[in-house]
Amino acid sequence: MTLLRRFSLLAALLFSVLFSLPAHATDLRLEDFFKGKTYAYGSFGAITGLKRSFRVDLTGNVRGKVLTLREDFRYDDGERDTKTWIFTRTGSDTYSGTREDVVGETTVRLSGNTARFTYRVDLNPGSKPNIVRFHDKLVLEDDGTLRNTALVTKFALPIARVKVNFAPTLAGAKAIKP
Numbered sequence: 001m002t003l004l005r006r007f008s009l010l011a012a013l014l015f016s017v018l019f020s021l022p023a024h025a026t027d028l029r030l031e032d033f034f035k036g037k038t039y040a041y042g043s044f045g046a047i048t049g050l051k052r053s054f055r056v057d058l059t060g061n062v063r064g065k066v067l068t069l070r071e072d073f074r075y076d077d078g079e080r081d082t083k084t085w086i087f088t089r090t091g092s093d094t095y096s097g098t099r100e101d102v103v104g105e106t107t108v109r110l111s112g113n114t115a116r117f118t119y120r121v122d123l124n125p126g127s128k129p130n131i132v133r134f135h136d137k138l139v140l141e142d143d144g145t146l147r148n149t150a151l152v153t154k155f156a157l158p159i160a161r162v163k164v165n166f167a168p169t170l171a172g173a174k175a176i177k178p
Contacts, residue, residue: 034060039173042164065089113140
Protein backbone atom coordinates (compact mmCIF):
# COMPACT_ATOMS: atom_id res chain seq x y z
CA MET A 1 0.00 0.00 0.00
CA THR A 2 1.46 3.33 -1.02
CA LEU A 3 1.96 6.16 1.43
CA LEU A 4 -0.62 8.30 -0.39
CA ARG A 5 -3.18 5.51 -0.22
CA ARG A 6 -2.54 5.00 3.53
CA PHE A 7 -2.92 8.72 4.15
CA SER A 8 -6.19 8.81 2.16
CA LEU A 9 -7.55 5.82 4.09
CA LEU A 10 -6.57 7.38 7.42
CA ALA A 11 -8.19 10.70 6.43
CA ALA A 12 -11.39 8.91 5.38
CA LEU A 13 -11.52 6.99 8.68
CA LEU A 14 -10.92 10.13 10.72
CA PHE A 15 -13.59 12.01 8.76
CA SER A 16 -16.15 9.23 9.29
CA VAL A 17 -15.39 9.01 13.02
CA LEU A 18 -15.73 12.75 13.53
CA PHE A 19 -19.09 12.92 11.80
CA SER A 20 -20.48 9.83 13.51
CA LEU A 21 -19.86 11.04 17.06
CA PRO A 22 -23.07 11.69 18.99
CA ALA A 23 -23.97 15.35 19.22
CA HIS A 24 -24.33 16.84 22.68
CA ALA A 25 -27.24 18.98 23.74
CA THR A 26 -27.58 22.45 22.31
CA ASP A 27 -25.05 24.97 23.54
CA LEU A 28 -26.16 26.42 26.86
CA ARG A 29 -27.24 30.06 26.96
CA LEU A 30 -28.56 31.17 30.35
CA GLU A 31 -31.10 33.59 28.87
CA ASP A 32 -32.52 30.87 26.59
CA PHE A 33 -32.93 28.26 29.32
CA PHE A 34 -34.17 30.51 32.13
CA LYS A 35 -36.42 32.93 30.19
CA GLY A 36 -39.95 32.69 31.60
CA LYS A 37 -40.85 30.00 34.16
CA THR A 38 -38.51 27.19 35.18
CA TYR A 39 -38.77 24.69 38.04
CA ALA A 40 -36.20 22.77 40.04
CA TYR A 41 -35.75 20.33 42.87
CA GLY A 42 -32.56 20.17 44.85
CA SER A 43 -30.73 18.77 47.84
CA PHE A 44 -28.03 20.10 50.13
CA GLY A 45 -25.78 17.85 52.19
CA ALA A 46 -23.10 19.11 54.60
CA ILE A 47 -20.25 17.21 56.22
CA THR A 48 -21.93 17.92 59.57
CA GLY A 49 -24.77 15.61 58.55
CA LEU A 50 -27.22 18.43 57.80
CA LYS A 51 -29.42 17.55 54.82
CA ARG A 52 -32.09 19.73 53.25
CA SER A 53 -34.28 19.22 50.23
CA PHE A 54 -35.99 22.04 48.40
CA ARG A 55 -38.06 23.12 45.43
CA VAL A 56 -37.34 26.28 43.44
CA ASP A 57 -39.78 28.17 41.22
CA LEU A 58 -37.79 30.46 38.93
CA THR A 59 -38.86 33.42 36.84
CA GLY A 60 -36.43 34.79 34.27
CA ASN A 61 -36.78 38.13 32.53
CA VAL A 62 -34.45 39.13 29.71
CA ARG A 63 -33.81 42.74 28.68
CA GLY A 64 -31.03 43.19 26.20
CA LYS A 65 -27.92 41.53 27.64
CA VAL A 66 -29.35 41.21 31.17
CA LEU A 67 -31.10 38.16 32.65
CA THR A 68 -32.87 38.78 35.95
CA LEU A 69 -33.54 35.41 37.56
CA ARG A 70 -35.79 35.30 40.63
CA GLU A 71 -35.53 32.10 42.67
CA ASP A 72 -38.36 31.28 45.11
CA PHE A 73 -37.20 28.48 47.43
CA ARG A 74 -39.46 26.16 49.44
CA TYR A 75 -37.50 23.95 51.83
CA ASP A 76 -38.80 20.62 53.08
CA ASP A 77 -38.97 22.03 56.64
CA GLY A 78 -41.36 24.80 55.54
CA GLU A 79 -38.83 27.63 55.33
CA ARG A 80 -39.12 29.92 52.31
CA ASP A 81 -36.54 32.21 50.78
CA THR A 82 -36.16 34.37 47.68
CA LYS A 83 -32.93 35.22 45.89
CA THR A 84 -32.43 37.16 42.66
CA TRP A 85 -29.51 36.69 40.29
CA ILE A 86 -28.63 39.44 37.81
CA PHE A 87 -26.59 37.97 34.94
CA THR A 88 -25.13 40.32 32.32
CA ARG A 89 -23.72 38.86 29.10
CA THR A 90 -20.17 40.18 28.79
CA GLY A 91 -19.02 38.14 25.79
CA SER A 92 -20.07 35.32 23.50
CA ASP A 93 -19.41 32.77 26.24
CA THR A 94 -19.24 34.80 29.47
CA TYR A 95 -21.56 36.53 31.93
CA SER A 96 -21.00 38.51 35.11
CA GLY A 97 -23.41 37.71 37.92
CA THR A 98 -24.50 39.19 41.23
CA ARG A 99 -27.01 38.19 43.90
CA GLU A 100 -27.94 39.84 47.18
CA ASP A 101 -25.98 37.33 49.32
CA VAL A 102 -23.00 37.01 46.97
CA VAL A 103 -19.84 38.87 47.97
CA GLY A 104 -18.66 40.76 44.89
CA GLU A 105 -19.56 39.19 41.57
CA THR A 106 -18.96 35.98 39.69
CA THR A 107 -17.90 35.28 36.13
CA VAL A 108 -19.84 32.53 34.37
CA ARG A 109 -17.92 30.74 31.62
CA LEU A 110 -19.75 28.71 28.98
CA SER A 111 -18.30 25.85 26.97
CA GLY A 112 -20.79 24.02 24.76
CA ASN A 113 -23.55 22.64 26.99
CA THR A 114 -21.72 23.48 30.25
CA ALA A 115 -21.46 26.56 32.47
CA ARG A 116 -18.99 26.90 35.32
CA PHE A 117 -18.68 29.60 37.94
CA THR A 118 -17.52 30.17 41.51
CA TYR A 119 -18.78 32.75 43.96
CA ARG A 120 -18.55 33.64 47.63
CA VAL A 121 -21.69 33.74 49.78
CA ASP A 122 -22.10 35.35 53.20
CA LEU A 123 -24.32 32.96 55.16
CA ASN A 124 -24.82 35.55 57.95
CA PRO A 125 -25.41 38.89 56.20
CA GLY A 126 -25.66 41.79 58.64
CA SER A 127 -23.91 40.01 61.51
CA LYS A 128 -20.54 38.29 61.89
CA PRO A 129 -19.60 37.23 58.33
CA ASN A 130 -19.57 33.51 57.51
CA ILE A 131 -18.17 33.30 53.99
CA VAL A 132 -18.24 30.10 51.95
CA ARG A 133 -17.41 29.51 48.29
CA PHE A 134 -19.68 27.72 45.81
CA HIS A 135 -18.15 25.99 42.77
CA ASP A 136 -21.06 25.42 40.34
CA LYS A 137 -21.18 23.30 37.20
CA LEU A 138 -24.37 23.38 35.11
CA VAL A 139 -24.83 20.88 32.29
CA LEU A 140 -27.61 21.11 29.69
CA GLU A 141 -28.69 17.53 29.00
CA ASP A 142 -29.96 16.11 25.69
CA ASP A 143 -33.47 15.84 27.20
CA GLY A 144 -33.62 19.64 27.72
CA THR A 145 -33.07 19.56 31.49
CA LEU A 146 -30.27 21.39 33.28
CA ARG A 147 -28.32 19.68 36.05
CA ASN A 148 -26.35 21.70 38.58
CA THR A 149 -23.77 20.21 40.91
CA ALA A 150 -21.98 22.48 43.34
CA LEU A 151 -19.19 21.94 45.80
CA VAL A 152 -19.22 24.28 48.81
CA THR A 153 -15.86 25.06 50.42
CA LYS A 154 -14.57 27.04 53.39
CA PHE A 155 -10.85 27.81 53.60
CA ALA A 156 -10.49 25.62 50.45
CA LEU A 157 -11.86 22.56 52.30
CA PRO A 158 -15.07 20.88 51.06
CA ILE A 159 -17.92 21.28 53.54
CA ALA A 160 -21.06 20.53 51.49
CA ARG A 161 -22.50 19.45 48.14
CA VAL A 162 -25.56 20.75 46.35
CA LYS A 163 -27.50 19.12 43.51
CA VAL A 164 -30.23 20.99 41.66
CA ASN A 165 -32.07 19.73 38.58
CA PHE A 166 -33.98 22.26 36.45
CA ALA A 167 -36.75 21.67 33.91
CA PRO A 168 -39.16 23.89 31.96
CA THR A 169 -42.18 22.24 33.63
CA LEU A 170 -42.97 21.29 37.22
CA ALA A 171 -43.72 17.70 36.15
CA GLY A 172 -40.38 17.55 34.35
CA ALA A 173 -38.56 18.82 37.45
CA LYS A 174 -40.31 16.22 39.66
CA ALA A 175 -39.25 13.47 37.26
CA ILE A 176 -35.55 14.31 37.70
CA LYS A 177 -35.63 15.15 41.42
CA PRO A 178 -32.19 14.38 42.96
